[in-house]
Amino acid sequence: MLLIFVEHYLKEDGKSYFPGWINDIKKVLQNHEGFIDIKHIEDVEDSNRSLLFLYFQNLELLRKWAKSDDHEQALLKLQPYMLKKQKSQILRIDLL
Numbered sequence: 001m002l003l004i005f006v007e008h009y010l011k012e013d014g015k016s017y018f019p020g021w022i023n024d025i026k027k028v029l030q031n032h033e034g035f036i037d038i039k040h041i042e043d044v045e046d047s048n049r050s051l052l053f054l055y056f057q058n059l060e061l062l063r064k065w066a067k068s069d070d071h072e073q074a075l076l077k078l079q080p081y082m083l084k085k086q087k088s089q090i091l092r093i094d095l096l
Contacts, residue, residue, distance in 0.1 A: 001036065002062055004054040005089045014081025018050045025074050029054075032068065034061025062090070 010018060022040050029035040036055035043049040056062040065071055075086075 001093045001095060002056045002059060003091045003093050004056065004062065005091065006052050006054060006086055007088075008050040008052075008078065008086045009083040010050045010078075010081045011083060014078070015048070015050055017078075017081055021074075021078055022052055024077075028070050028074065029065070032061075032065050032070065034058060035065065059090070 008014075008018065019040050022038060026038050029038060034057040036057060037053075038055070039053045041051040041053055043051060056065070
């Protein structure tokens with residue numbers, strides 16, 4: 001399983017928009033093969049950060065999502081609130 005850690009750099013109005021955007025994206029993601037879950041993450045030491053965890057079955061299916069029109073549309077909805085491009089880190093989780 002993959003864990004994708006994503007930090008979005010948002011304007012003030014984007015920070016309040018972000019949780020609802022994640023809920024909307026979750027509905028879209030549920031139709032994509034390999035999607036497991038998405039979570040809004042709060043940094044308790046820096047509430048200005050806009051973070052999420054995205055869980056996918058494998059890299060191939062994650063890449064398929066990343067190249068999809070749905071992914072492009074999701075980012076277009078967030079774009080007016082962005083200060084700069086998001087940063088992602090992909091991590092593999094071994095479930096024992």
